[in-house]
Amino acid sequence: MQAEQARGGAPSDEDDEARRMRRCLALCRVGELSRAARVLDPAHMAPDSEATLQVLRDLHPEAPSVLPDWLPDFHPDDAFQLDPDAVRRALEGASRLLAGGLSGMIYELYRDILLEHPATFLPFFAVCSHMARGEVPPRAQAALSSCRLLALAKAVPDGPDGVRPIAIAEVFQRLVSRSIALQMRDAFQQFFSPLQFAVSTPGGCESIIAGIRALLDADPELLVMQVDLANAFNEVDRTAIFEELRAHFPALIPFTLTTDVDTGGLPFQAALRAARDVLPASARQLLPPFHQLGLQAVPDVQERLMRAIEMERAEALRESLGDSAGRARLLSQTAPGAGAFLTAVPLMQSLRFTHECFRTALRTRLGLLHPAIAGVRRCECGEELQEGVLAGQHLMRCGRGGERTLTHDGIRDVVFVILREAGLSVRREARGIFPLRGDETEGRVMDLVAANPRGGPRLLVDVTVADPLQAPVTAAAVERGHAARAAEAVKTAKYSDHSPDDSLIPAAIETFGCLGGQFDSLLCMCAQRAAALRVGDES
Known part of the structure; x- marks a missing residue:
């Protein structure tokens, strides 16, 4: 990529191996042994090409989600009240060294700051409460619901590798979702039981395996077929979800609306394509090819883009001044290191x-x-x-x-x-x-x-x-x-x-x-x- 070439080329295999070893050791030190083992045998990235981007487009249909007519004007009778203890438990029990979203924030940063300084926790919890009630400004909602999209190679029997998209959500949003799930655990478990074995069901997967084995032992003629729904998250009927929420958990509808991302057309890449023409020339030169965005890390691209945009704004402000002394002052004090x-x-x-x-x-x-x-x-x-x-x-x-x-x-x-x-x-x-x-x-x-x-x-x-x-x-x-x-x-x-x-x-x-x-x-x-x-x- 352009950013990597400017630093002297893309990382070598030796660099990748050393990076995996460092992460493996870090996970071992915090007790995440299973994840440490998986790091040593990582999934490979899909080819960095337009074909990969097209597969991602196909998996994220252009057609927007169909939502119920009543949803835009819906207001629950009782707003959801988030429990501060649920937020604390969510922070304490979050997995360590998980990947962060577009902001780069991880659970450890919130946990170390908030749990060790009670005074800091109070305003943080107030923000979490607003998020849980869906009281989020549109621009903040768009940022919080954005995901870092990775394209992993997916092995296909007797055929070329496919693409497995992995969306890494923003940790702040995941933290609030986790807090709500912990607070509503008993209600969720009672509602879903006995039809599902995932949400708020301890040992759910083990129960499925044990149950299938018991059935096969009891009836050797029994045939078990596993069904995998392709691209289920993007194809699921949103209308059915909101109808069930209105019937059983109406207070969660505002929060669910803020997390329901319209993934049609890969909006991050599409937004960048649309924004490219309005970016300053100095910022456009820093962008890598669009088909590479989201597929690999771009070192320091956010910092360099913001610096270029801010410098362009400073130049525009300088040119808008009528007196030459004001322009000379702005020009001098925006030099590197002047401030x-x-x-x-x-x-x-x-x-x-x-x-x-x-x-x-x-x-x-x-x-x-x-x-x-x-x-x-x-x-x-x-x-x-x-x-x-x-x-x-x-x-x-x-x-x-x-x-x-x-x-x-x-x-x-x-x-x-x-x-x-x-x-x-x-x-x-x-x-x-x-x-x-x-x-x-x-x-x-x-x-x-x-x-x-x-x-x-x-x-x-x-x-x-x-x-x-x-x-x-x-x-x-x-x-x-x-x-x-x-x-x-x-x-x-x-x-x-x-x-x-x-x-x-x-x-x-x-x-x-x-x-x-x-x-x-x-x-x-x-x-x-x-x-x-x-x-x-x-x-």
Whole structure:
């Protein structure tokens, strides 16, 4: 698939074998021995082809289910009241390490969070109660009732393999269904007995086997024929089901309606086909061929699709702005990593914000005026301050205040620590690096000089903060990173006389967080070196 090819090709047989062994061991550790044994002899996927998709279409007819006329206006006299104890028992007794639906959620995640934190269980149970009463918005209902559809190869005697569709429902929906079944166990067992041996009937299959053996022992001439209904779930008469529910379990009709999926035409694939034309071009390129969707895993496709769609929305918002300064701000702060401070986990002191610093950073990102400069119309330098975010930006670059120096020195000190963690020997504010010019007596200062103890060229790192809103902003409003690249060019020209044995790196960053290309490459190199040092590989 395209996603797999981008990562270097589809998984090999060795990868599949290792994955099966890991899952087998995980199941053994939680006591699921039968399932662990089945993992070692897995079912094979059906061929990844249009023919397989056509078989799935045939098994899921295009004709919609015929439902009773009275159903749309039906409201039970008494709404179903879900028992919280039934939900707890459903969570506690759910099989471990079962496959999740389209969201990827599994029972263990709900169980660990909800059963260990009673306060969290209460709002979760409230949602389950709404679902059990069928009080679910249409869009949420469509998501909860969607299934992950897999196509397994089905052995056919004396013929080519067929296709066995496996629908993996959303765990949240399955949990509510399981809770209702546990709560209604006695009523279900009494209603179905003695005609069925599945729902709420302990040991049902064993009873069937024992009964057939007893009949055959009693009458050797007896012939037993097993009948298998092809595609029973999709062909069953929904009208008969709802008529029986109205007669015996009317309170369950609203919930049953939310779980009755119209599988005609494989709606997931059909919806994607219809949506493809309205997706941004950047998102369409991430989609694999449609006949492959649902047949195999597509690594990270959901995340990459959402990122592409969100970036397209950001671009549309940027283009809708009338002023070039607003467009330049949005363009800069949507660069990769520009908003990383919003999601950084403060695990150490160096990653923590004071409340005031965080408010300032957030207001700058959102384009809001900081209260500290509300009502200020003129800077100490004499320049008239503009309205909105431009006023704060001027104060960050003005030479009369200390904000520009504080910003520069703060970034320099952080890069100093990063270079040290990458195993480099670093000096700050180094002199004597460049030849003297004209009447210079002390020479130019380089922010950081880093050297590899094992040898190699020195890194001359000079930090510069560029403001994309500094006039003129026309180019910055149409080209992401324009201000950072311009600052890199200025630094490169300024220090063009450095020794050819050294490497100059202008560490340019825009005031809204967009990194210059050379700065980004430097940070990537440091991350790789730091990771190698942690695992003992200093090469």
